Amino acid sequence: MTDALMNDPSTHGPHPADPLIALRPWEAPEVTSWGRLPMNAVDRRDGALVLDGDWRFQLLPTPEAPVSDRWSSAYVPGVWTMQDTDDLPQYTNIRMPYTEFPPQSPAAKNPTGVYERQVDVPAEWAGRRIVLQVGAAESVLLVHVDGRPVGISKDSHLAAGFDLSGVVRPGERATVRLTVVKWSDASHIEDQDQWWHGGITRSVLLYATDPLYLADVTVRARHDGDLRVDCLVRDASGALPEGWYVTGELDGHLLAQDIGFDRANEEDGRVSDFLGEVRLHTLVPQVRLWTAETPELYGLTVRLHRADGTIADTSRHRVGFRDVEIVGRDLLINGERVFIRGVNRHDFHPLTGRTVSYDDMRADLVLLKRFGFNAIRTAHYPNDPSLYDLADELGFYVVDEADIESHDHAHEIADDPRYLNAFVDRVSRMVLRDKNHPSVIIWSLGNESDYGANHDAAAGWVRRHDPTRPLQYEGAAKRGWADPGLASDIACPMYAPLEECVAHALSGVQTKPLIQCEYSHAMGNSNGTLADHWAAIEATPGLQGGFIWEFWDHGILQRVTDGRPAGRGGAGLYDNGVAAPGHRWAYGGDFGEPYHDGAFIADGIVFPDRTPKPVLYEHRELAAPVRLKCFRHEGLVLSNHQHFRGLEWLAAEWELSLADGGTLTAPAELPDLRPGETAVVPLPFELPRDGGEAWLTLRVRTAQDLPWAPRGTEVCAPQLRLRAAEPVEESAVAAQVEVDDDGLLVHPLLTVAPTLSLWRAPTDNDELGGMAARWRAWGLDTLVRKPVSVRRDGMSVTVDAEYAGTTGVVRHRQVFTPVEGGLRVDEEAELPDEWDDVARVGSVFETVAGLDLLEWFGQGPWESYPDRSAGAPVGHHSVPVDALFTPYLRPQESGGRHGVRRFTLSAPDATGLAVTLDEPRQVSVTRYRAEDLTAAAHHDELVPRPGCVVHLDAAHRGLGTASCGPDTFPSYLVPPGVHRWSWTLRAL
Ligand code: GAL
Ligand code: MG
Numbered sequence: 002m003t004d005a006l007m008n009d010p011s012t013h014g015p016h017p018a019d020p021l022i023a024l025r026p027w028e029a030p031e032v033t034s035w036g037r038l039p040m041n042a043v044d045r046r047d048g049a050l051v052l053d054g055d056w057r058f059q060l061l062p063t064p065e066a067p068v069s070d071r072w073s074s075a076y077v078p079g080v081w082t083m084q085d086t087d088d089l090p091q092y093t094n095i096r097m098p099y100t101e102f103p104p105q106s107p108a109a110k111n112p113t114g115v116y117e118r119q120v121d122v123p124a125e126w127a128g129r130r131i132v133l134q135v136g137a138a139e140s141v142l143l144v145h146v147d148g149r150p151v152g153i154s155k156d157s158h159l160a161a162g163f164d165l166s167g168v169v170r171p172g173e174r175a176t177v178r179l180t181v182v183k184w185s186d187a188s189h190i191e192d193q194d195q196w197w198h199g200g201i202t203r204s205v206l207l208y209a210t211d212p213l214y215l216a217d218v219t220v221r222a223r224h225d226g227d228l229r230v231d232c233l234v235r236d237a238s239g240a241l242p243e244g245w246y247v248t249g250e251l252d253g254h255l256l257a258q259d260i261g262f263d264r265a266n267e268e269d270g271r272v273s274d275f276l277g278e279v280r281l282h283t284l285v286p287q288v289r290l291w292t293a294e295t296p297e298l299y300g301l302t303v304r305l306h307r308a309d310g311t312i313a314d315t316s317r318h319r320v321g322f323r324d325v326e327i328v329g330r331d332l333l334i335n336g337e338r339v340f341i342r343g344v345n346r347h348d349f350h351p352l353t354g355r356t357v358s359y360d361d362m363r364a365d366l367v368l369l370k371r372f373g374f375n376a377i378r379t380a381h382y383p384n385d386p387s388l389y390d391l392a393d394e395l396g397f398y399v400v401d402e403a404d405i406e407s408h409d410h411a412h413e414i415a416d417d418p419r420y421l422n423a424f425v426d427r428v429s430r431m432v433l434r435d436k437n438h439p440s441v442i443i444w445s446l447g448n449e450s451d452y453g454a455n456h457d458a459a460a461g462w463v464r465r466h467d468p469t470r471p472l473q474y475e476g477a478a479k480r481g482w483a484d485p486g487l488a489s490d491i492a493c494p495m496y497a498p499l500e501e502c503v504a505h506a507l508s509g510v511q512t513k514p515l516i517q518c519e520y521s522h523a524m525g526n527s528n529g530t531l532a533d534h535w536a537a538i539e540a541t542p543g544l545q546g547g548f549i550w551e552f553w554d555h556g557i558l559q560r561v562t563d564g565r566p567a568g569r570g571g572a573g574l575y576d577n578g579v580a581a582p583g584h585r586w587a588y589g590g591d592f593g594e595p596y597h598d599g600a601f602i603a604d605g606i607v608f609p610d611r612t613p614k615p616v617l618y619e620h621r622e623l624a625a626p627v628r629l630k631c632f633r634h635e636g637l638v639l640s641n642h643q644h645f646r647g648l649e650w651l652a653a654e655w656e657l658s659l660a661d662g663g664t665l666t667a668p669a670e671l672p673d674l675r676p677g678e679t680a681v682v683p684l685p686f687e688l689p690r691d692g693g694e695a696w697l698t699l700r701v702r703t704a705q706d707l708p709w710a711p712r713g714t715e716v717c718a719p720q721l722r723l724r725a726a727e728p729v730e731e732s733a734v735a736a737q738v739e740v741d742d743d744g745l746l747v748h749p750l751l752t753v754a755p756t757l758s759l760w761r762a763p764t765d766n767d768e769l770g771g772m773a774a775r776w777r778a779w780g781l782d783t784l785v786r787k788p789v790s791v792r793r794d795g796m797s798v799t800v801d802a803e804y805a806g807t808t809g810v811v812r813h814r815q816v817f818t819p820v821e822g823g824l825r826v827d828e829e830a831e832l833p834d835e836w837d838d839v840a841r842v843g844s845v846f847e848t849v850a851g852l853d854l855l856e857w858f859g860q861g862p863w864e865s866y867p868d869r870s871a872g873a874p875v876g877h878h879s880v881p882v883d884a885l886f887t888p889y890l891r892p893q894e895s896g897g898r899h900g901v902r903r904f905t906l907s908a909p910d911a912t913g914l915a916v917t918l919d920e921p922r923q924v925s926v927t928r929y930r931a932e933d934l935t936a937a938a939h940h941d942e943l944v945p946r947p948g949c950v951v952h953l954d955a956a957h958r959g960l961g962t963a964s965c966g967p968d969t970f971p972s973y974l975v976p977p978g979v980h981r982w983s984w985t986l987r988a989l
Contacts, residue, residue, distance in 0.1 A: 021143045021150045027064060027111070027185035030104045030419045033426040036144075036152030038132065038162035040433040041217035041233075043316045045134065049208035052120060052177070053077055060086050061113040064182045068115055076569065078136060080200035080354040081114050083557070083566040088112040088183070090354065090557060090566065092589035094194040094598040095449075097409045104186030104419060112199055116179040120207060124172035129209040130237045131165045135179060136203025139355075140187040143180040155187040155423070158348075158382035158404045159430050160203065166237060179205070190423060192408045193381045193448065195347055195555060196602065202348075202355040203385060211313040212237035213245060215305050216277070218316050220437040221469060222299075224324040224335045226288035230256065234277035234305060241277050244308025249281035251320065252299050256281040290335050291321025291439040293375040294645045296396035298439075319393055321439025325470055327490055330506075330543050332471070332514040334398070334442065337676075339644045340538065341398060341516050341546035342624050343376030344369060344606065348384050349553045351586070351609040352571045359387045364611060365552065366391050370709035372617040373624025373717070378518060378548045381406050381448035383431045392440035395709050399440045400473065400518070400548070403428040403459070405447030411476075415453025428459035432467055445518070446474035446488060460488035475518045483512040495519035495550075496966030499534055506543030517547030522965040524604035525765035525889045528616040529868035529960030529969045535623045549620070550965065555602045556586025556609035556890050561941065564592065578608035579888050585941045586890050600765065603890040604964070615864035615887060622872035625717030627651065627671070627701050632721055636681040639699075641674035648674055651716060652704035655685040655697065658876040660726060660858050660902060662692030669699060684723075694726035694902070696875045720874045726902070729917075731985060733796050736819035744791040744800030746817060746826075746846075750914045750988060752948055753847035756786055757804050757813045757830055761840040761894040761958075762934030770963025772838065779836055780806030782935065809833035823915075823987030828955070832977040840894070841923070842980045843954030845931075850947035852906040852913045853882050855926050859901035867923065868959030868973040870899040882906070882949055886927050892937040897925040897957065905989060906949060912989055916953065919983040923957035926950070955982035 026032045058075035059068065075084050082090045091098050099107045122131065135142055139157030144150075146168045154161030169175040183199035217233040232247050249256035259280040281303070289297035298319040305314040323335055331338040346365065348357045362385060369377070377397050379388070382404035392399050404427050407414040414420050428446055435441050444463050446456050456474060463472050471490035482492035482505055492505070492515045505511055521528050528549070538544040558567040558574060561583050567574060574581040586609050589597035603609075606616050627648060630638040641648055653669035665686060672680040688695060698720045703710045710716075739747040745754035759781045763773035776782065789801040797818040804811040809832075816827040830842050860870055861878035864887050878898075886896040900921035907913030918924075928945035937943050959973025 019145070019150045021145070021153060022065060026143070026153050027106060027141045027182045028104050030186040030423055032153065033156070033422050034152070034154045034161065036163055037154050038164060039216070040159065040430040042434060042437045043215050043218055044318070045132070045206065045208045049206040050120070050123075052118065052205040052207060056116040056118045058117075059115050060088060061115060063109070063111045064113040064180070066113070072117075075114065075116060075200070077116060077201050077205055078203050078356045079569070080198035080202060080356070082198040082200065083352070083354045083568045085565065085568065088199065089592040090196045090198055091592065091594040092196050092597050092602045094601050095192070095408045096596060097189065097192055098197055098594075098596060099184065103189035103407070103410050103414055103417070106184035106186070106188060112183045114181045114183075114199055116181065116201060118177055119174050120177055121174050122169045122171050122207070123209075126171040126209040128212070129171075130212050130214060131169055131171075131207065131209050132162050133165050133177065134160050134162045134206040134208070135201065136160050136205060138179065138181045138201045139183070139199060140191060141182040141185045143182070145178040145180070147176050155185070156404050156427050156430065157187070157191055157202070158384070159427070159434065187423065189410055190405050190407045190414060190420065190450070191382070193406045194408070194601070195349070196354060196557065198354045213242060213305065213307060213313040215303065215314045215316050217433070218303050218318065218437070220301065220318055220320055222320045222322040222439070224288070224290055224322055226285035226322060228256070228283050228285060228320065228322070230281040230301065230303060232279050232281070232303060232305070234279065242308065245313070246306050247279045247281065248304045248306065250302045251283060251285065254283065256283045258282075285322065288322045291323040292334055292645045293339075293396040293398050294643055296394060297321065298393060318437055319390070321393055323439050325442045327471055327514060330511045330514055332491065332516065332545055335645075337644045338545065339375075339398070341376045341548070342374050342620070343378055343398070343400070343546065343548035344374050345378045345380035345519060345548050345551040346384065347380055347551065347553055347555070349555050351556060351558045351575070352567060352569050354557065357385050362388050363391055366395050366397065367709045368607065368611060368613065369397070369552075370395055371621070371714060372613065373621045376400070376546070376548065378402060378445065380551060383434065386434070389435055389438040389440055393438050397440050398442045399438070400443045400445050401431060401435050401441045402445035403431045403447045405450055407450040411449060411451035415451040415455055417455070421455050421458055424455035424459045425462055429462050429466070432463055436467055442470060443491065444470055444472045446472065446477070448475065450476055452476040452480060452488070456488050473518065482515065483510050485512060489513070491516055493518040496522065496962075498967045499530070499537055502544055503537050503541055506541045511543045514545050515543055516545045519550040520547040520966065521549045522604060522962045523549060523551060523606045523614070523616060524601065524964040525891060525893050526866075526887065526895055527764065527766055527960055527962055527964065528606075528619065529766075529866065529962060529973065530967075531616070531619055531869060532623055532871035533868070533970060549606060551605050553605040553607060554586070554609050554890055555605070556588055558609070559585055559587035559591060561585055575610045578610060578612035579940060585939045588890060600891040601964075608888070616869065618863050619869050619872035622717055622719070625701070625719055627653070627699065627717060627719060629697075629699055629719040629721050630679065632684070632723065633681070636683045637721070638679055639672065639674075639682055640679040641676055643676050645676060648672070650704055650707070651701050653702065654700045656700055656876070657686045658696045658698065659689065659692030660694035662689060664877055688723055693724075695722070695724040697721050697723050698874050698876065718874050722875070731820040731825055733818050734821055735796060738796070738798050738817040738819055738824050740791060740798050740800060740817065744788045744802060744815075748986070750849055751846050752849055755815070755826065755844040755846040757784070757802075757811065758841060758843055758845040758931070758952060759784060759804070759811070759839045760931050762892065762931045764893045764960060765891065766961050766963040766968070767840065769965070770961065770968055772840075772963070775838070776840060779808050781836075781839060782932070784811070806836075809836055820985055823985055825983060825985045827981075827983045829979060829981045830955070831979045834977050837977050839958065839975050841952070841954045841957045842975055843923070843952055843957070843982065844984070845950065845952045847946070848906060848914065848949045848951060851908040852949055854907050855880055855882055855885060855904055856907070857898065857901050857904035857924070859904075859921060859924075860899045864896055865899040866897055866960050867899055867957055868961065868969050873899060875900060882926055882928065886929070888940045890940065892929075892934040892940060892943055894931070894934065896927045897923055899923050906951070907989055915987045915989055917985045918953065922982065923954040925952045953982070953984055955980040
């Protein structure tokens with residue numbers, strides 16, 4: 002911050018007693034704006050003065066408090082809650098952070114940020130129309146220039162423009178003051194499940210136009226090549242000058258102009274040059290269509306000319322030709338029923354809270370592309386404008402959602418006429434801003450705000466203004482998925498049980514596409530049954546997909562020393578999902594908030610630094626564009642599972658993994674397949690007679706550099722089993738097995754002998770779904786082992802023990818038998834009938850230190866669980882022990898590997914141990930005991946143990962999604978009764 006900015010004397014003194022404050026707009030829901038320009042889709046970023054950077058700043062306790070002469074500074078765009086003020090972030094999900102009823106907010110404590118700076122208005126702007134645009138401010142923005150009131154705006158996620166032509170003088174310096182009131186009537190309809198912040202979150206611009214200017218441009222580009230561009234022309238004087246005209250050019254080709262009032266157009270839009278309305282038109286032959294798979298864009302330039310032909314204004318747009326329609330119960334893009342593989346996305350950043358850069362958004366979308374997503378719901382407000390440009394360019398279907406969520410007071414507000422304006426204002430301004438993006442295929446009226454007349458009013462506006470896109474609103478849809486009269490063209494439930502969705506699709510009464518607006522809640526170690534969902538969606542006409550909740554874990558980087566957000570200075574203080582020493586990812590409560598909803602804010606498919614969670618690999622495979630269907634005697638059946646393109650953008654390689662013979666590779670030739678087609682290709686390998694269990698994998702990669710992936714990026718790895726494992730008999734040998742007096746195995750490589758484990762550190766799903774409470778009530782976390790008998794029987798030792806919980810006892814038997822090079826452990830556990838759903842049944846032991854590499858044959862390489870293992874191919878995998886663990890923000894069961902057949906744990910000198918399992922089993926190797934993970938609230942509290950904690954599970958419960966939504970399916974539960982498992986342990 003420069004001294005000049007800080008010390009300009011003209012900015013001192015009390016806050017002007019002015020009409021903007023006197024109006025008290027923060028408690029007037031009827032006031033959505035004053036002095037604000039209409040929203041439009043003309044891009045003004047070119048040639049604008051960007052007023053980002055340090056502004057003079059002070060935080061007042063209330064909006065009416067006097068402005069003092071004590072200025073500090075704040076960075077714009079940014080939230081002050083992350084910039085060293087005493088007003089810190091607070092997280093609540095449903096409940097408002099205060100008890101006042103709408104439209105009231107706390108009178109005594111309503112942090113109000115006053116931002117001020119000087120702007121040198123360019124002298125060359127003389128005679129031009131000058132506009133100030135504030136990208137976004139939450140939740141009420143008051144604008145003063147040189148002490149004069151200029152305007153008011155609400156809606157924390159849309160820009161506000163103000164005409165300063167009569168206010169500032171070109172060639173002179175003006176003082177711009179932006180006052181941002183944190184709590185208001187508007188907060189009650191911005192009660193989204195995220196951190197509460199205050200500030201200016203998107204860029205502030207000052208730009209100039211000719212007095213004669215393009216007030217709006219509306220592009221409609223259809224899949225038959227028909228292009229219609231409606232332009233709205235205005236003049237600052239209020240009256241249009243004689244002789245103006247508009248020209249348009251699409252990639253160098255001129256568009257025709259429809260001028261004059263034309264009856265033929267009357268029905269279809271308003272065209273009248275008298276009123277400043279003009280339509281450009283063309284038909285593009287052999288048009289290249291826009292889809293999420295083929296994001297073909299054309300460049301459109303619209304020019305507004307004065308009578309003498311000189312150019313008064315220019316607007317550039319990227320145009321994608323595509324149609325969206327609902328036919329029957331199918332949502333069609335260019336006539337095709339596409340699957341919606343979506344995710345919900347907030348504008349989030351761990352250092353800036355809500356301000357996201359272009360590069361960050363690009364990185365978000367690139368990552369989503371790489372993991373097979375094709376759709377985004379902008380939960381729960383219009384996202385940063387660049388996101389839509391990127392979605393057009395990279396290829397995503399967008400459900401654009403208005404900034405309306407009144408969760409805590411949903412019922413009162415939905416029909417409250419004082420909020421009517423706000424609903425229509427927010428929905429209509431979103432549509433006016435985003436209407437030209439081919440990526441936007443559906444409008445959403447908002448989220449979790451009940452359903453009332455205010456919604457119908459907003460829906461009415463959209464349906465009339467933009468008949469080219471469907472509309473959805475979960476709150477309306479839930480009144481009846483098939484009800485045609487509601488403000489939702491899509492049946493868009495959240496977290497509906499899969500069987501209910503399937504039943505609806507099979508019921509014969511379905512009238513609308515069923516696309517869940519939220520499903521598969523990604524909190525912690527989650528997203529169980531995603532594969533089951535997709536199997537059902539792909540097999541059931543009427544089901545078309547959904548949007549996973551959600552993209553981000555909203556952990557804020559926090560300094561542990563002083564508990565403050567690290568802010569922009571925290572760049573680089575995290576790696577691979579983990580905060581640097583002295584830091585942690587803060588969630589609800591970590592800033593001392595009186596009310597909060599804890600770790601419920603950490604429910605994304607990526608960590609706060611965008612490191613992918615293992616579920617992404619699952620998703621990538623479920624979205625695979627190429628599938629290996631089956632192996633018939635004439636060869637392998639391969640299919641193109643895309644909607645619009647062939648396989649020419651992909652290259653592939655075959656991989657044959659033999660349990661006892663390593664991995665062989667061979668080049669693969671992908672057949673020329675149109676979408677939906679299949680081909681039979683010959684088996685690429687002669688299957689060796691030996692080698693045991695055999696798996697064939699097709700490693701599919703990008704064949705060329707793409708905007709979202711360099712050449713060679715893996716896209717999917719479909720797999721088929723070619724040969725099953727043969728059972729192996731291990732006969733006993735003459736040797737000693739040593740057990741202690743309690744029947745615990747004594748082994749030089751183990752520091753803790755194998756015992757029975759029924760407990761896992763509860764996942765968020767286990768906790769919030771109520772399972773963990775049940776397990777604790779049964780005493781599964783504190784089972785007490787009591788040896789019953791130790792018997793030697795030939796070479797074997799049989800140990801019977803009881804494990805007592807509070808409501809039952811498990812009988813457990815271990816039989817230790819010496820085998821060639823080691824010993825076999827045959828185990829049996831009998832669970833009481835009342836313990837009908839436990840986390841796991843298996844063995845746990847700990848190893849000596851130094852065994853830091855895990856190598857295994859089984860599913861991998863990433864974390865997988867019984868109900869989340871479709872993306873982990875069987876093969877030979879090798880991962881350092883420290884990298885096996887997934888650092889979920891709130892520590893919990895983590896790092897498991899499903900379908901493990903055998904593994905070694907070794908030191909660099911190749912010493913260590915080898916375990917072979919009787920069947921593919923769930924295995925985990927970590928530095929933490931389940932109790933360590935259970936006790937910690939944050940990752941930085943964990944102290945790694947020197948050795949490894951190893952779990953081998955006879956059965957392991959699925960993950961499900963019960964933190965918000967359905968639990969796992971019955972087939973993934975661990976039942977009571979008898980469980981048997983065997984394993985061998987050898988030294989390497
Ligand atoms: C939904 C809501 C989201 C989020 C999610 C739980 O009900 O729409 O905003 O709260 O649940 O994480
Ligand atoms: Mg909510």
